[in-house]
Amino acid sequence: MNVQDYAVHTQGLTKVYKDFWGRDKVRALDNLDLSINRGEVFGLLGPNGSGKSTTIKLLLGLIFPSGGSAEVLGQAAGSTVINERIGFLPEESYLYKFLNGEEILRFYGRLFRIPRKELNRRVPELLDIVGLDDKARKRKLREYSKGMARRIGLAQALINNPDLILLDEPTTGLDPIGTREMKDLIISLKQQGKTVLLCSHLLADVQDVCDRIIILFRGQTVQKPAPVSDLLQVRDIAQIQTRGLNPQQIEDIKAHLVHMGVNDANVTHPTTTLEDLFLRVVRENSPKQ
Amino acid sequence: MIFHAALPLAALPMQWIMWNLPLLVAALIVLACLVLYGGKDLIRLSPLRVRAVASVCFHESIRRRVLWLTPLAILGVVLVSQFQHPLDEQDSVRQATRFCVFTAGLLVVVATIILACTNLPREIENRVIYTIVTKPISRLEILIGKVVGFSSVAALILIIMGVFSWGYLKVQEWRLIEGIKQQISVGGLDAATAQTLKYYRDHGLLNARDYRGALDVQAFSAYPAPGDKLRWFNGGNEQQVLVPFQVDPGSVQIGDGDAAMLLAISLPWVQQRALTPDELQSVTQMVESARSQGMLPAPLTVPGIAAAPEQFPAFVRVEFYGPDMARIPEEARAHKVVPVMDATGRTAVIVPVSASYAQKILSTGAFYVSLLGASPGVRYGVGDPPVSLLFPSNDPQKPTVVKSRQFNSTEGASCMIIGRSGQNGQQLRGDEAATAPVGVFAFRKRALPSTGTMTVEIRSVVDEQGVVRRNDFALDTHMPTVVELSVVNRQTGNASTWVRVPLESRRTAYAELPAEYLAGGNFDVLVRCLTPGQWLGLNPATLRLSAGDGSFALNLFKSYLVLWLLSVLVIMVAILCSTFLSWPIAVVLTVVILLGHWGVMQLGEMATPGVGRQVVNDLFAGAAPAVTETLTRSMESLTSLTRNMAAFLPDISRFAAMDDLSLGSEMPWGRLAAPLIILVLFGLQIVALSYVFFRNKEVAP
Numbered sequence: 001m002n003v004q005d006y007a008v009h010t011q012g013l014t015k016v017y018k019d020f021w022g023r024d025k026v027r028a029l030d031n032l033d034l035s036i037n038r039g040e041v042f043g044l045l046g047p048n049g050s051g052k053s054t055t056i057k058l059l060l061g062l063i064f065p066s067g068g069s070a071e072v073l074g075q076a077a078g079s080t081v082i083n084e085r086i087g088f089l090p091e092e093s094y095l096y097k098f099l100n101g102e103e104i105l106r107f108y109g110r111l112f113r114i115p116r117k118e119l120n121r122r123v124p125e126l127l128d129i130v131g132l133d134d135k136a137r138k139r140k141l142r143e144y145s146k147g148m149a150r151r152i153g154l155a156q157a158l159i160n161n162p163d164l165i166l167l168d169e170p171t172t173g174l175d176p177i178g179t180r181e182m183k184d185l186i187i188s189l190k191q192q193g194k195t196v197l198l199c200s201h202l203l204a205d206v207q208d209v210c211d212r213i214i215i216l217f218r219g220q221t222v223q224k225p226a227p228v229s230d231l232l233q234v235r236d237i238a239q240i241q242t243r244g245l246n247p248q249q250i251e252d253i254k255a256h257l258v259h260m261g262v263n264d265a266n267v268t269h270p271t272t273t274l275e276d277l278f279l280r281v282v283r284e285n286s287p288k289q
Numbered sequence: 290m291i292f293h294a295a296l297p298l299a300a301l302p303m304q305w306i307m308w309n310l311p312l313l314v315a316a317l318i319v320l321a322c323l324v325l326y327g328g329k330d331l332i333r334l335s336p337l338r339v340r341a342v343a344s345v346c347f348h349e350s351i352r353r354r355v356l357w358l359t360p361l362a363i364l365g366v367v368l369v370s371q372f373q374h375p376l377d378e379q380d381s382v383r384q385a386t387r388f389c390v391f392t393a394g395l396l397v398v399v400a401t402i403i404l405a406c407t408n409l410p411r412e413i414e415n416r417v418i419y420t421i422v423t424k425p426i427s428r429l430e431i432l433i434g435k436v437v438g439f440s441s442v443a444a445l446i447l448i449i450m451g452v453f454s455w456g457y458l459k460v461q462e463w464r465l466i467e468g469i470k471q472q473i474s475v476g477g478l479d480a481a482t483a484q485t486l487k488y489y490r491d492h493g494l495l496n497a498r499d500y501r502g503a504l505d506v507q508a509f510s511a512y513p514a515p516g517d518k519l520r521w522f523n524g525g526n527e528q529q530v531l532v533p534f535q536v537d538p539g540s541v542q543i544g545d546g547d548a549a550m551l552l553a554i555s556l557p558w559v560q561q562r563a564l565t566p567d568e569l570q571s572v573t574q575m576v577e578s579a580r581s582q583g584m585l586p587a588p589l590t591v592p593g594i595a596a597a598p599e600q601f602p603a604f605v606r607v608e609f610y611g612p613d614m615a616r617i618p619e620e621a622r623a624h625k626v627v628p629v630m631d632a633t634g635r636t637a638v639i640v641p642v643s644a645s646y647a648q649k650i651l652s653t654g655a656f657y658v659s660l661l662g663a664s665p666g667v668r669y670g671v672g673d674p675p676v677s678l679l680f681p682s683n684d685p686q687k688p689t690v691v692k693s694r695q696f697n698s699t700e701g702a703s704c705m706i707i708g709r710s711g712q713n714g715q716q717l718r719g720d721e722a723a724t725a726p727v728g729v730f731a732f733r734k735r736a737l738p739s740t741g742t743m744t745v746e747i748r749s750v751v752d753e754q755g756v757v758r759r760n761d762f763a764l765d766t767h768m769p770t771v772v773e774l775s776v777v778n779r780q781t782g783n784a785s786t787w788v789r790v791p792l793e794s795r796r797t798a799y800a801e802l803p804a805e806y807l808a809g810g811n812f813d814v815l816v817r818c819l820t821p822g823q824w825l826g827l828n829p830a831t832l833r834l835s836a837g838d839g840s841f842a843l844n845l846f847k848s849y850l851v852l853w854l855l856s857v858l859v860i861m862v863a864i865l866c867s868t869f870l871s872w873p874i875a876v877v878l879t880v881v882i883l884l885g886h887w888g889v890m891q892l893g894e895m896a897t898p899g900v901g902r903q904v905v906n907d908l909f910a911g912a913a914p915a916v917t918e919t920l921t922r923s924m925e926s927l928t929s930l931t932r933n934m935a936a937f938l939p940d941i942s943r944f945a946a947m948d949d950l951s952l953g954s955e956m957p958w959g960r961l962a963a964p965l966i967i968l969v970l971f972g973l974q975i976v977a978l979s980y981v982f983f984r985n986k987e988v989a990p
C-alpha cells in the first residue's frame with residue numbers, strides 16, 4: 001500500500017520533553033510506527049501518561065517530534081492546509097469561555113471560511129447532533145458543565161465535516177447516556193466513511209467501536225496495531241455463561257467435566273477480555289519489583 | 290531613524306549602506322522571514338480568518354473590563370486639573386489639554402502592553418490555542434488577527450477618551466470665558482491684561498491656529514535696512530556676533546605651543562557716547578588687564594591724568610562654541626577680552642590659540658567663533674566676516690587662511706548677530722525709542738494673505754538685568770513691559786509704523802500688524818522694548834503669525850491618531866515579546882524596546898564618541914598608558930554598541946501627539962508621516978520576526 005493512502009502514517013515517531021536547560025526530562029513517546037487506513041476507527045490505548053495525547057499533539061503539529069516522521073492525510077504533520085480536513089477534540093474542552101455555544105461554533109466556522117449562510121444551517125444542526133438544547137446554546141461556556149463542554153468541543157471538531165477526526169479521551173466527563181451517544185456517533189462517522197483516531201484509557205470505549213487498536217505504555221508500543229477481533233479471539237478456552245446456578249449445581253457440572261476428562265476447569269465471573277489483555281501486557285511490561 | 294534615500298547610491302555605496310543600515314536590515318528581515326520563509330502563509334492570508342481572530346481578541350478584552358479603566362482615567366484628569374496653577378485662562382485650558390492627551394496616551398499604552406503581552410501566553414497556558422492552530426489558520430493570520438484586535442481595543446479606548454476630553458475642554462472653555470466676561474465688565478484691569486482678555490473673549494481658548502514661525506531671530510543695535518553694508522551690534526556685553534566655521538582637522542596643519550592657530554579679527558567700531566564713571570572704571574580694568582598680558586603696547590596716558598574715553602580701544606570677548614552652541618571649555622587662561630585698536634577695522638587683531646585648545650575646537654568639526662561686544666557705549670559693525678583662522682604652512686610668510694562658512698538661514702549672511710544669551714534665549718535690552726536695540730524675526734518664503742491685518746502672538750520672559758522675574762502675577766501686572774512691533778518688507782524695503790503692545794512676562798500678547806508688508810512672503814518683524822531696565826527674552830518661537838484658525842476638534846483627533854499609531858507599535862512589540870517569553874518578562878522587554886532609543890538619546894553626550902577617553906581620564910588619571918588605552922577602547926566600543934543598537938529600535942519621541950496641541954497650533958497632516966514611517970518600518974519587521982518565533986514554538990504548556 002502506498003504511504004499516501006494512509007490517513008495517518010508515522011515512522012519511528014519519538015518525543016522527548018526537555019527541561020529549561022535543554023536536558024532530557026521525559027521520553028513521552030518512543031519509536032512509534034503507526035499506519036491508519038482511511039475509513040478506519042483506530043484506537044490508541046494505554047494508561048495515563050503513556051503518550052497518547054503526545055501522539056495526537058505530534059500529529060497535529062502542536063508540538064514537534066524529537067525524532068522520526070509523521071504524515072497525516074499524505075502531508076507532513078502540522079501543515080495548515082491539511083487542517084481543512086481534520087477535526088480535533090482535545091483532552092479537555094479548551095475554548096473561549098466568554099463566548100456562548102453558538103458564538104464559538106461560528107468563530108471556528110469562520111476559521112474554515114465557511115460562508116455565513118452555510119453556518120446558519122450547520123451550527124444548529126451540529127448543536128442538535130451533540131445534544132445541546134436551545135437554552136444551553138445561549139449560555140456562556142464558562143457556565144457549562146464538564147459534559148456540556150465536552151459536547152460543544154465535539155461540535156467544533158465536526159464543524160468542517162472533516163475526513164479525519166482525532167478524539168482525545170472522548171468520553172471523559174460524559175454520563176452513561178452521553179457515552180453511549182458518543183459511541184453511536186463514532187460508528188455513524190465510520191459509516192460516513194470517515195477515519196477516526198481515538199485514544200482512551202477506557203477499554204469499553206475502544207472495544208465497542210474500534211476496528212484496530214494499539215497499546216502504548218510509558219511511550220513504548222506494547223501491542224502492535226491489530227484488529228480488535230483478533231486480539232480478543234478465543235483460542236482453546238470455552239466459556240459458558242448462564243444464570244441462577246447454585247453451588248451444588250456448579251459442583252455437579254465440575255464433576256461432569258472431570259468425567260469428560262477436563263481436569264483444570266476454572267470457574268470465574270466473566271470480565272471483558274480486552275481488559276485481560278490490557279492488564280496482561282501492562283503487567284508484562286512493568287519493571288519487575 | 291536614519292533614512293537618506295536621496296543620496297546617490299553609486300557615489301558612496303559603503304556610506305549609504307551604513308546610513309541606511311536599519312532600513313536595510315528591516316527589509317532583509319521582512320524578505321527573509323515573510324517572503325521566503327512564510328511565502329505560502331503570506332499567499333494564503335485571508336482577511337476573513339484575520340477578522341475572526343481579531344473580533345475574538347476584541348471581545349475578550351472588552352469582557353476583561355479594560356474599558357472600566359477609562360472612567361478611572363477620566364476621574365484622574367478631572368481631579369488633577371483642580372490642582373493646576375495656570376498663568377491665565379489660555380494656559381489653564383492648554384494645561385488641561387496636555388493632561389487629557391497624556392492620560393489617554395498613558396492609559397492606552399499600559400492597557401495594550403498588558404493585554405497584548407498576556408494574551409498569547411494565556412492562550413497557550415489554558416490550551417485554547419489547541420483548537421485554533423489545528424484549524425486551517427496560519428500562525429501569521431493569528432498574529433495579524435491579534436494585532437488588529439488589540440488595535441481596535443486601543444482605538445475604542447482612545448475614542449472614549451477623545452470624546453470625553455473634547456467635552457471636558459469645551460466645558461472648561463465656556464466656564465473660563467464666562468469668568469473673563471465678568472472680569473471685563475467689572476473693569477479695573479491694566480492695559481496688557483485687558484487687551485489679552487478681550488482677545489480670548491473674542492477668539493475663544495481652544496484654537497488650532499495655522500502658525501507661521503520665524504526662520505531665526507537676531508538682535509542688532511539698529512535694524513540693518515536691505516541696502517546697508519554694515520550691520521551694527523552693541524557693546525557693553527549686550528550683543529555678539531557668531532561666525533561659523535567648518536574645518537576638517539586633517540586639512541590643516543596645527544602648530545604647537547601657545548600659537549598653534551591664529552584668529553584674525555577685523556571689526557570696525559564707533560564710540561557712541563560718553564561713559565558713566567562705572568563704565569569708565571570697567572574699561573580701565575580691561576585696559577590694565579590687556580596691558581599686563583602684553584596685548585597693548587605702551588601706556589596711552591600720562592600717569593595721574595585720566596584718559597579721555599575716545600583714546601581707549603574697543604574690546605571684544607572671544608569665545609568658541611561647539612555645534613550644539615555650548616561653549617567649548619578651555620583649560621588654562623580663560624576667555625580672552627581682546628582690544629581692537631583700529632576703529633576702521635582695516636588692521637586685524639591677531640589672537641593666538643594654544644595647541645591643545647585648537648585640537649579640541651577642531652575636533653568638533655563645526656564650531657562658532659563668538660565676538661561679544663565688551664566695551665560700553667560702543668557699537669561694532671559687521672560687514673565681511675570679521676574673523677578668519679590662520680594655520681601655519683610650509684611657507685612661514687603665507688599661512689593657510691580658513692574663511693568662515695555661511696549661515697544657511699540668514700540669506701547669505703556669513704554670520705549672525707544675536708543678543709547675549711540668557712536663561713530665556715537672547716536678551717533684548719529695553720531703552721528709549723531712539724537708542725533701543727531691535728530684535729529681528731526673519732520670515733522667508735512665507736506666503737500669507739497680504740490684505741487687512743495679520744495677528745501676531747508674542748510671548749516672552751521678561752528679565753530685569755538678566756535676573757528672571759519671579760513667576761508672580763502681582764509683580765507682573767503692576768509693571769507691564771512696553772513693546773513695539775513693526776514689519777519690514779524685504780523686497781520693497783518699506784516698513785510699517787511701530788505698533789505698541791503691552792506685554793507681561795510669560796503671557797501671550799496679541800497684536801495686529803498691517804498685512805500689506807507681507808506681500809511676497811519675505812519680511813522681517815522687528816521688536817523693541819521701550820521699558821528701560823527690562824530685558825526681553827527672544828528665541829525664534831517667541832513671535833508667531835497666525836494665518837488662520839482651524840478646528841480644535843480635528844486637531845484633537847489628529848493627536849489621538851498619533852497615540853493610536855503609537856499603540857499599534859506597542860501592540861506589535863508586545864506580541865513579539867510574548868511569542869518567546871513569559872508575560873511578566875515580555876512586559877519588561879516591551880518597555881525596554883520602546884524606550885531604548887529614547888533612553889540612549891537621553892544619555893546625550895554620554896554616548897557620543899570621545900566620551901571613553903574623558904571618563905578614563907577622569908577615573909583612572911594615574912594609570913599606565915597601556916591600561917588607559919585599553920580602558921578607553923573598551924569604553925568607546927561599549928558606547929558605540931549602545932548607540933548602534935539604539936538605531937535599530939523605534940524612536941517613540943517621533944510620535945509627537947502633544948506638541949502642537951499644547952501650543953494651540955494646527956497640526957499639519959504631514960506630522961503623521963514620521964509615526965507612520967516608523968510604524969511601517971518597525972511594524973513589518975516585528976511581525977515578520979514574531980511569525981518566525983511563533984511558527985517554531987510548541988504551543989503546549
Ligand SMILES: Nc1ncnc2c1ncn2[C@@H]1O[C@H](COP(=O)(O)OP(=O)(O)O)[C@@H](O)[C@H]1O
Nearest residue numbers: 017026028047048049050051052053054055990
Ligand atoms: N509539556 C510536558 N512537559 C514534560 N512532560 C510532559 C509534558 N506533557 C506530557 N508530559 C509527560 O509525557 C508523558 C506522556 O503524557 P501524555 O501523552 O499526556 O499521556 P496520556 O497518554 O495520558 O495522554 C507523561 O509522563 C507526561 O508527564
Ligand SMILES: [Mg+2]
Nearest residue numbers: 052053054091
Ligand atoms: Mg492524555
